[in-house]
Amino acid sequence: MKKLPIGISSLEKLIGENCYYVDKTYFVEKLVNSGSQFFLSRPRRFGKSLLVDTIKQAFLGNRELFKGLYLENNWDWKKKYPVIHIDFGGRNVKDVVLLKKWIMEQLKEHFNFYDVKLEEEEDYGFLFRKLILKLYQEYKNPVVVLVDEYDKPILDNIDDTEKAIEIREVLKDFYSVLKASDQYLKLVFLTGVSRFSKVSIFSGLNQLQDITLSPAFATICGYTQSELETVFVDRLEGVDLEKLRYWYNGYSWLGDKVYNPFDVLLFLNEKIFRPYWFETGTPTFLVKLLKQKKYYLPQVEELEVGEELLSNLDIDYIYPENLLFQAGYLTIKETNQILGRWYYKLTYPNFEVKTSFNNAFLTHLTPPPLKDATELQIIKAIDKNDLEKLKDTLYSFFASIPNDWYRKNDLDSYEGFYASVVYALFTGSGLNTRSEDTTNLEKIDLTVLYQDRAYIIEFKVVEKDSEGKALSQIKEKRYYEKYTDSCREINLIGIEFSREKRNVVYFDYETLKR
Incomplete structure (x- = not known):
């Protein structure tokens, strides 16, 4: 039986016997035919590193790795290009000193790999520029530059604005070398999670083509249903x-x-x-x-x-x-x-x-110990269609949150706190929920669909005591009409929360059946 390639980071490991490979190599040819400088943003663990490695192996001329794949017979294997592959995905960068050191280490590795003499220790920008020129001169071909997870050093420090800005400036300086070396480059390809503005990090790279939202490259990473x-x-x-x-x-x-x-x-x-x-x-x-x-x-x-x-x-x-x-x-x-x-x-x-x-x-x-038990009770209440149990569960949940916890987290002024919590409870439990559910008149705050039943929920936040308006609004706006044909039973639920009492002060419902 074949084995699945879990945690693969190298194309060479992936194309071995007993492995699966979704052939995306035709995108490499498409890239080369579409331009020379590209940027791609995709979420983590979406195959960006494998894509970068695929491009790398193609330009290095390792045809044996592409046996049976599209690129095997659709690539000029006679031409080989020097490749500079910078990867920021392998470690956490906590300051600019470590970032500069890491950049220098990766550049020196390339000097050693290509057996290019490194005459003296220099600034990372000068060293990057010199590496490109040396490879261009010695291999008589333009250079391919691949940068994987270009933004990770910034994202590692995104909660520290000052430090993130310092790291951004180092990366901006590093990437500016690409603009100055344009005539010596065959292809530039950068990947990452975030799409930082060109002004903030890629100033000067005027030809950088962002293919993140290009329909032609929409499936360059990930598996389509057909491929699966x-x-x-x-x-x-x-x-x-x-x-x-x-x-x-x-x-x-x-x-x-x-x-x-x-x-x-x-x-x-x-x-x-x-x-x-x-x-x-x-x-x-x-x-x-x-x-x-x-x-x-x-x-x-x-x-x-x-x-x-x-x-x-x-x-x-x-x-x-x-x-x-x-x-x-x-x-x-x-x-x-x-x-x-x-x-x-x-x-x-x-x-x-x-x-x-x-x-x-x-x-x-919310305090974590309450979450799991409450979600379980909500699931049971919906499964049994027990709205009284649902009412008691929500009341008990909010009653269990200590008052000092509200003050500590500054939630008194959070207008959407209660609705957000209830929405998260229902949705996090795995129920089929639809928020801001559009009707021909207005939007339903929350719809829960379970089996052949619908639960139409309207939230209100009042200052102190119940105003009894939540359920009335559902009926007046006739929200339920959206589901009269598709559901055997529709439960209309109005919930009101009190800012002062910090709990449910009104929970009323009506049931409509076909």
């Missing part, structure tokens, strides 16, 4: 493909939707549905930022943003929407063009990300 079912056909026997799609598919960069390769490989190895990708890195900084901004969590599910917000990230101006998209917690659902400007609707890519992210958010927003 073709390449892994012998491992998919007995697998519920619809459930697999629901859990892991859904990432979109203006082309076919794709799976995260890390999820697919681990699932096919274990045959257990788990949040494999999410478990490899908790979005602590992002969750803290949402909390700091007092973000209304339900709106994350249906965000509408402009192209400027989606395209550029700057340390001086960090927006949650930008980070959510670039880090892979949101993806593009729809596009729209108005007066020549593009607008994007974002949503969670799949079940894994939606549930896991809400669990992470809830862990940071």
Whole structure:
């Protein structure tokens, strides 16, 4: 039986016997035919390093690694090019001193590898420039420069603005060498998670082509449904493909939707549905930022943003929407063009990300010991269709949060706190939720779908005592009409929270049946 390549970082290891490989090598030819300087942003563990290594091996002329792949018979193997491969993904950088040292170490490794004489110790910028010139002169061919995880040193320090800016300036200086060396370069390809603005980090690289949202390169990383079912056909026997799609598919960069390769490989190895990708890195900084901004969590599910917000990230101006998209917690659902400007609707890519992210958010927003037990009680209440139990569960949950915890976390002025917590409880438990659910009149705060039942929930925050308006609004706006044809039973639930009492002060419901 074939084995799956888990944790592969080298193309040479991947193309061996008993391994699977989704052939993306035609993108290498497409890159070369499309320009000379490229930038690609994709979330972590999406195959960026493997892509960089594939490009590297092609330009080095290692044809034997491409046997049976597209590039084997669609590449000029007679030409070989010197390749400079800089990888910032292998260690955490805590200051500019360590960053400069790491850059110098990687450059010196290239001098040794190509047996190029290093005459004296120099500044990393001069050394980079000299390496490019020496390779160009000795190999009589232009140089290929590949930079993997170009932004990781900045992201390692994103919660320390001053230090992140210092590191950014070092990287900006380092990358500026590429502009000055343009005539000696065959190809420049940079990858990373974040799309920092060209002004802030790539000033001077005027020809740098950002292919992050290029439809032609939308599936350059990740597995399409067709690739999954073709390449892994012998491992998919007995697998519920619809459930697999629901859990892991859904990432979109203006082309076919794709799976995260890390999820697919681990699932096919274990045959257990788990949040494999999410478990490899908790979005602590992002969750803290949402909390700091007092973000209304339900709106994350249906965000509408402009192209400027989606395209550029700057340390001086960090927006949650930008980070959510670039880090892979949101993806593009729809596009729209108005007066020549593009607008994007974002949503969670799949079940894994939606549930896991809400669990992470809830862990940071409420005392952790309460979360798991409350989610279990919510699931039981919905499963049994016991709305009284649901009411008691929510009341007990908020009653268990100590008053000093509210003061410590400055939640008194957080207008969306209660709705965000309830939304995260329902969503993090794995229930099928729809926030800001659009009807022909207005938006439902939260819809929960379970079996053949719908739960239409409206939230209100009052100063002290119940005003009894939440349920009335559902009926007046006739929110339930959206589900009268598709659901056998519709439960209308109005919930009101008191700022003063910090708990549920109103929970009323009505049931409609066909």
